[in-house]
Amino acid sequence: xxxxxxxxxxxxxxLDSLLAAKVMLxxxxxxxxxxxxxGFCVEGHTHAIRKKKEKAKPKxxxxxxxxxxxxxxxxxxxxxEEYKDVLINPKHGYGANMNPCLDCKGFMVKKALEWIQENxxxxxxxxxxxxxxxxxQRKDTMPVVxxxxxxxxxxxxxxCAKLLPETKPEREGWVDREKLYGFSGRTRxxxxxxxxxxxxxxxxxxxxxxxxxxxxxxxxxxxxxWKSRDDQRDYEMDDIMLLKIGRHIRPKPExxxxxxxxxxxxxxxxxxxxxxxxxxxxxCTGPLVLLDGQLNDEDIQLAAQVTARFSKxxxxxxxxxxVTDPAGVSRSFNVKPMLENExxxxxxV
Amino acid sequence: xxxxxxxxxxxxxxxxxxxxxxxxxxLNPGDTVEITSTDPGALSDIPAWCKINGHKFxxxxxxxxxxxxxxxxxxx
Numbered sequence: 001x002x003x004x005x006x007x008x009x010x011x012x013x014x015l016d017s018l019l020a021a022k023v024m025l026x027x028x029x030x031x032x033x034x035x036x037x038x039g040f041c042v043e044g045h046t047h048a049i050r051k052k053k054e055k056a057k058p059k060x061x062x063x064x065x066x067x068x069x070x071x072x073x074x075x076x077x078x079x080x081e082e083y084k085d086v087l088i089n090p091k092h093g094y095g096a097n098m099n100p101c102l103d104c105k106g107f108m109v110k111k112a113l114e115w116i117q118e119n120x121x122x123x124x125x126x127x128x129x130x131x132x133x134x135x136x137q138r139k140d141t142m143p144v145v146x147x148x149x150x151x152x153x154x155x156x157x158x159x160c161a162k163l164l165p166e167t168k169p170e171r172e173g174w175v176d177r178e179k180l181y182g183f184s185g186r187t188r189x190x191x192x193x194x195x196x197x198x199x200x201x202x203x204x205x206x207x208x209x210x211x212x213x214x215x216x217x218x219x220x221x222x223x224x225x226w227k228s229r230d231d232q233r234d235y236e237m238d239d240i241m242l243l244k245i246g247r248h249i250r251p252k253p254e255x256x257x258x259x260x261x262x263x264x265x266x267x268x269x270x271x272x273x274x275x276x277x278x279x280x281x282x283x284c285t286g287p288l289v290l291l292d293g294q295l296n297d298e299d300i301q302l303a304a305q306v307t308a309r310f311s312k313x314x315x316x317x318x319x320x321x322x323v324t325d326p327a328g329v330s331r332s333f334n335v336k337p338m339l340e341n342e343x344x345x346x347x348x349v
Numbered sequence: 350x351x352x353x354x355x356x357x358x359x360x361x362x363x364x365x366x367x368x369x370x371x372x373x374x375x376l377n378p379g380d381t382v383e384i385t386s387t388d389p390g391a392l393s394d395i396p397a398w399c400k401i402n403g404h405k406f407x408x409x410x411x412x413x414x415x416x417x418x419x420x421x422x423x424x425x
Contacts, residue, residue: 037363061363061390064397073402078367241361271359 005174006030006121007156008112011074012210013062015191015203016127016159021070022198023158024125027175031125033074034115035063036108038083039240040212062204069200079111080237087213088233092135092144097219099211101135102144109149116154123154123169129191130160130184139163159183159191212244221248224349228253228293238275242290245269247310248349251302255293256349259310274326279307282332283320286311301335308337350379357386358415365391366398373404373422380422381407385415392416399423 009021011033024031067074086107090100105128112124128137136145142164146155153168161170162182170177183190195203212218221243226233228250245265246258257279260266266288272278276290289307291300300323308319314337324330355372357365365386372382384395395418396406403423410417 035363037367041363061366061394061397063363064366064394064401067401068397071401074398076363076367076370076398078364 004028004030005123005169006032006116007123007125007169008116008119008121009033009072010108010112010124010126011035011063011066012127013064013066013204014127014210015188015195015200016129016132018066018069018127018200018203019191019194019198020125020127020158021066021072022200023180024175025070025072027179029175031070031072032121033063033067033070033072034112035074035076036079036083036111037076038086038104038211039080039237040083040087042210042212065204069203075115077111077115079107082111083107084234095135095214097214097216098222099135099213099219101133101214102141104211105136105145106148109145109151109155113149113151113154122174123156123167124151125156125158127159128157130157130163132184132186156180212240218243221349224248224250224256228256238272242272242292246290249306249343249347250349251306251347252299255291255295255299255303257303257306258290258292259307260287260289273324273328276326278324279304280322281308281311281313281319282322283318283334284312286319304333304335305338306343308335309340309343311337313337350377350381353380353382355382355384357384357388357391359387361388362390362394366394369395369398369420370402373402373420376422378422378424382420382422384418384420386418387414387416389416391418395420 007024007029009017009031011017021031021033064074086100086103090103092102095101109124116124130137130139130142146152156167156169157164159181160183161177161180163184169175225239242258245268246260248256248258250256260269269288269290272290276292279289279291280286287310291303295303304321307321308314311319313319317336318334319337320332320334322330322332353372355368357368365388369384392409399406399420405421405423407419407421
C-alpha cells in the first residue's frame with residue numbers, strides 16, 4: 001500500500017488557492033492549509049472596523065471559509081515582524097505600488113518550506129496561474145520563487161503545472177501530472193469553469209488581489225508615513241492599521257490628522273486616545289480626530305478648524321472643539337470651520 | 350482538564366484566531382478556553398476555526414462591546 005503524501009497549501013482565501021488545494025485532494029493527497037498574516041492582508045482589519053450596513057452580508061475570513069469548504073485544517077501564521085524586511089528591502093523591488101510581490105511570494109514559500117520540514121509534510125502547493133500577476137506569476141519569475149525560497153522542486157502549482165517543468169511530486173508519482181492543469185493569463189474563465197465542476201459557487205473574488213500594498217492610496221499613505229519620519233522605513237502594527245482607516249490630512253510636514261469617517265472607525269480610534277492628541281467637536285456631532293506628530297499652538301488652531309469642517313455645524317460661524325492630550329487633559333475653544341475649498345487637495349494623503 | 354482565559358480585546362481579524370490557535374497548541378484535549386474579543390468578526394472566525402481544526406465551540410455571549418466565547422480543545 002502506498003503512503004498517503006502530505007502537502008501544505010498556501011491559502012489566501014481567493015478562488016485559485018481553493019482550486020489548487022481541491023485538485024490535490026481529488027488526487028488523494030492529504031492537504032492542510034497555511035495562511036500567512038503579514039498585517040497588510042485585505043482579509044483582516046477593515047471589515048471589523050467599519051460599521052456594517054443593516055442588510056450587508058456578514059463578513060468572513062475567506063481563508064477560514066476556504067478551508068471549511070475543503071474540509072481541511074488551516075494554520076494561520078503571524079509573520080508581521082519578519083515581513084518588515086520583505087517590505088522594506090525587497091531584492092526584486094516593488095510593483096506598481098509598494099507591493100514587493102516577487103519577494104513576498106518567495107518569503108511565503110520559504111516559510112511554508114520551513115513548516116513542512118517541521119511537520120513532516122512532503123511538498124508545497126500554491127494556486128498560482130502563469131501570467132496572472134505581472135510580477136510574481138510570470139514564466140520567468142515563477143522559477144525564481146521556487147529557487148530563492150529553497151523549495152525548488154517541492155513547489156507544485158497544480159493550476160499551471162503543465163506549463164512548468166516536472167516537480168518531485170510529479171516525478172515520484174505522488175500526483176498524476178496528467179490530472180493537473182495548464183492555466184495561463186489573466187482570464188478567470190478556466191478557474192470559474194473548474195469551480196463549477198467542483199461545485200464551488202460562493203467563492204471570494206477580491207479585486208486587485210488580497211494585499212493592501214497593491215492599493216495606490218494605501219501605498220501613498222505608507223510612503224507619506226516614512227517621509228514624515230525622516231525616511232526611517234520602519235513601522236509598527238498600529239501604524240499599518242491606522243493607514244487603513246479614516247481620512248488622512250497632512251496640513252504641515254510636522255503633523256497629520258486621521259479623521260474618522262463613520263461610527264465604526266470613530267469607535268476603533270477611541271482605543272488610540274492614550275497614544276495621540278485627539279480632537280472632537282463638542283458643540284455638535286463630529287468625527288474623532290487623531291493628531292499624529294508635533295503640533296504648536298498655531299497648528300492646534302489649524303487642526304481644530306479642519307476638525308470643525310467635518311462636524312455637523314461645518315457651515316456655522318463657530319464650532320467648539322475639545323482637544324485632549326494623551327494624558328487625558330482636555331481643553332475647549334471655539335473656531336470658525338474651514339470651508340471645503342479652503343482645504344488644499346495636496347493636504348489629502 | 351484546565352480552564353484558560355484569553356484576552357483578545359482590541360485585536361482585529363485574524364489576530365484573535367491566531368492568539369487562540371497559539372494558546373490551544375499548548376493545551377490538552379478537554380481543556381477549555383474563554384476568549385474575550387471586541388472584533389465582531391470573531392464570532393464567525395472562531396467557530397469556523399474550531400470546526401476545521403477539530404475543536405468544539407461551546408457558547409458565546411455579549412457583555413457590552415465585548416464578545417465572550419467558550420471553546421473546548423479537541424483531539425489532535
